[in-house]
Amino acid sequence: MKGSLRSRLTLSIAAVALVLIAIISSLSSYFINQQFKAYITKQQVSTLNEIVYSLGQQYNTDTQTWNVEYVHTIGMYALYDGYIIKVYNESNQTVWDAEIWDMSTCIQIKEDISHQMLLKFPGTNGKFSDTDFSIELMGNKIGRVNVTYFGPYFYSDNDFDFLNQLSSILLFVAAISLLVSIILGSLIAKRISSPILKTINATSQISQGDYKIRIKDRSNLSEVDHLIESVNQLASSLDKQESLKKQLTSDVAHELRTPLTTLRITIEAMLDGILEPSPERLKSSYEEVLRITNIVKDLESLAILEDGNLKLEKADVDLVDLAHQIVKKLEHQIHEKEMVVSIKGKCPEISVDSERMTQVMINLFTNAIKYTQFQGNITIEFEETMDDVVMMVSDNGSGISQDELPFIFERFYRADKSRNRSTGGSGIGLTIVKSIVEAHGGNIQVQSEVGVGSCFIVNLPK
Numbered sequence: 397m398k399g400s401l402r403s404r405l406t407l408s409i410a411a412v413a414l415v416l417i418a419i420i421s422s423l424s425s426y427f428i429n430q431q432f433k434a435y436i437t438k439q440q441v442s443t444l445n446e447i448v449y450s451l452g453q454q455y456n457t458d459t460q461t462w463n464v465e466y467v468h469t470i471g472m473y474a475l476y477d478g479y480i481i482k483v484y485n486e487s488n489q490t491v492w493d494a495e496i497w498d499m500s501t502c503i504q505i506k507e508d509i510s511h512q513m514l515l516k517f518p519g520t521n522g523k524f525s526d527t528d529f530s531i532e533l534m535g536n537k538i539g540r541v542n543v544t545y546f547g548p549y550f551y552s553d554n555d556f557d558f559l560n561q562l563s564s565i566l567l568f569v570a571a572i573s574l575l576v577s578i579i580l581g582s583l584i585a586k587r588i589s590s591p592i593l594k595t596i597n598a599t600s601q602i603s604q605g606d607y608k609i610r611i612k613d614r615s616n617l618s619e620v621d622h623l624i625e626s627v628n629q630l631a632s633s634l635d636k637q638e639s640l641k642k643q644l645t646s647d648v649a650h651e652l653r654t655p656l657t658t659l660r661i662t663i664e665a666m667l668d669g670i671l672e673p674s675p676e677r678l679k680s681s682y683e684e685v686l687r688i689t690n691i692v693k694d695l696e697s698l699a700i701l702e703d704g705n706l707k708l709e710k711a712d713v714d715l716v717d718l719a720h721q722i723v724k725k726l727e728h729q730i731h732e733k734e735m736v737v738s739i740k741g742k743c744p745e746i747s748v749d750s751e752r753m754t755q756v757m758i759n760l761f762t763n764a765i766k767y768t769q770f771q772g773n774i775t776i777e778f779e780e781t782m783d784d785v786v787m788m789v790s791d792n793g794s795g796i797s798q799d800e801l802p803f804i805f806e807r808f809y810r811a812d813k814s815r816n817r818s819t820g821g822s823g824i825g826l827t828i829v830k831s832i833v834e835a836h837g838g839n840i841q842v843q844s845e846v847g848v849g850s851c852f853i854v855n856l857p858k
């Protein structure tokens with residue numbers, strides 16, 4: 397059966413409290429009873445001594461007679477305390493006998509005590525028996541007293557009252573403790589469950605598309621805080637994805653609209669005979685078509701890479717050689733911007749998909765050319781570490797601001813949008829680079845400072 401976290405926690409805390417209270421109550425009750433028994437047993441001895449002593453005081457040595465009146469008082473007090481006494485003188489003649497004096501009370505008291513003791517302690521082996529004590533006065537024996545009482549110990553009505561009251565107090569304390577622990581347990585459970593409930597609420601809102609939601613509550617449990625942190629991160633990354641998706645549609649539309657409009661207007665004008673289909677006009681139209689084709693090609697590559705079923709056709713490749721070949725291919729653009737490109741370092745051949753790696757280099761090198769001013773410098777450096785081959789592509793170009801750095805590998809993300817419109821990028825290049833590098837088991841990082849330049853570092857496992 398499923399219950400809510402809060403009720404489960406409350407019940408668990410209450411159950412633990414209940415067990416503890418039960419243990420504490422029964423242990424206290426057991427030890428109190430033991431102690432009380434020991435106390436009563438001691439008390440019985442001192443009562444007996446007192447009876448014997450008081451009886452001794454009622455003997456007059458001069459007249460050698462007993463003060464029977466006082467003996468009677470002592471006997472009656474003793475009787476009501478549960479001690480049935482018979483007092484004999486030196487010559488064994490009865491001085492006073494409780495049973496002779498008041499037989500019915502004696503029987504009544506015997507019955508009461510036996511009944512109460514057997515009721516309270518059903519297994520007790522206690523019973524009424526009698527014992528003789530000699531009565532002495534100043535070292536001389538003046539008689540004896542025969543005492544019948546319930547041994548080894550018995551409780552009076554007061555004692556039973558005391559024990560019953562103690563039990564009620566224990567019960568009351570247990571009930572209050574249980575109540576307090578249920579209330580405290582419920583409060584603790586609320587404190588624990590409330591941030592979790594809020595997190596559940598937030599996740600269900602996220603699942604319905606509300607990516608702006610963030611959980612502000614914090615708990616005093618680190619696991620719950622981690623959960624909240626993760627959910628907040630999930631929401632913000634979904635939010636980012638969502639806006640990238642929206643931007644993607646508008647970017648694709650924008651990227652395609654501009655060249656298509658130029659093409660349409662030019663072709664319409666040519667069809668209407670307004671413009672001559674001269675070689676330059678046809679060339680410029682052809683370039684627009686190329687631009688559209690390139691964007692569509694980039695989109696296609698990205699779709700393949702992001703499909704997850706990318707098959708790499710690996711072969712041993714010398715990356716330094718490959719870099720030289722690609723720089724040669726880009727010679728035209730490099731010359732146009734009067735740039736200096738240097739390739740440094742060396743590395744062993746590694747097994748990569750050379751076509752994909754070519755794409756990585758073209759994208760990184762063209763970016764470096766695109767985002768670096770006239771007469772800038774580009775350095776392509778290779779290095780070998782224990783496990784990796786490292787390629788660093790650095791330029792002294794425009795750089796990327798720290799705010800934009802985390803997003804440049806995202807699809808269609810273009811830092812400094814107004815500037816990029818003129819450079820004609822579509823924001824897919826680095827996404828493709830990252831996918832290819834990661835498909836090879838490597839990773840790519842970037843260090844950049846606005847106005848100083850950028851350095852893209854590609855690590856590929858050997």
Ligand code: ADP
Nearest residue numbers: 763764767795804810811821822823824825826
């Ligand atoms: P784009 O087609 O716009 O170049 P990319 O995915 O290749 O798309 O790059 C994403 C963004 O990263 C670019 O718009 C640009 O702002 C920034 N960027 C990439 N490389 C560099 C670089 N070498 N120097 C400065 N900015 C760069």
